[in-house]
Amino acid sequence: MPMEHKPLLIAEGLKYDGQGLIPAVIQDAENGDVLMLAYMNREAVERTISSGRVTFWSRSRQKYWVKGETSGNIQRVRSIYVDCDQDCLLIKVDQTGAACHEGYRSCFFRQAAGDGDSLEVVATPLSEAY
Amino acid sequence: MPMEHKPLLIAEGLKYDGQGLIPAVIQDAENGDVLMLAYMNREAVERTISSGRVTFWSRSRQKYWVKGETSGNIQRVRSIYVDCDQDCLLIKVDQTGAACHEGYRSCFFRQAAGDGDSLEVVATPLSEAY
DSSP, X not given: OOOOOOOOHHHHHSOOOTTXXXXXXXXXXXXXXXXXXXXXXXXXXHHHHHHSXXXXXXXXXXXXXXXXXXXXXXXXXXXXXXXXXXXXXXXXXXXXXXXXXXXXXXXXXEEEEGGGTEEEEOSOOSSOOO | OOOOOOOOHHHHHXXXXXXXXXXXXXXXXXXXXXXXXXXXXXXHHHHHHHXXXXXXXXXXXXXXXXXXXXXXXXXXEEEEEEOTTSXXXXXXXXXXXXXXXXXXXXXXXXXXXXXXXXXXXXXXXXXOOO
């Protein structure tokens, strides 16, 4: 059943790429940590704004993906920012649990080390992978 | 003249899109503000790591773009993180001046307001547009 919402002007003004997508950087509103990056199409942007729950378009599964719908690790929208070129979003969220499906709070849990020769895990998982 | 550097293993392991690009989220190492998002190809990733200066691939100009080369608003690399899927980078930087060519510290200087019907400027520019 389609979600009820009115067309939103900011979703209309954004620049989507050749696949109709725009990247959204998700940031923890509490401590400023960057949690993940994923993609939205126009409808996902509208659903995110209307529902207050971060909703992506899954490129691999070709479907809407309400973050946390199955894992419970939801992202509640605190504020949404648009960049100068209107081709990227920044969304500050209240994150429940781990943002990363590997169980880490942030998807960016590995850091480049040794002059770019290796990756080092720099975080502790909060939970099992999901 | 090509920059001297050895091939870097982490640049090799990344997943680039159909155009050979990977998005890089640039974050202020001091206060955690997300400054901008731009794209790198493999060579730009290697140049960034080798030189310690954030270097993108400009899609519009089809050339390497050492951030701040003309404006002086350079980004010195503090640390580089790779996400779980290895298809996005997070780079913490020491930012000189404004990251945004419109003169704002961050490119994300506009916030969605009024239920997504408008954008509101929520920052003060540091300088003239450049």
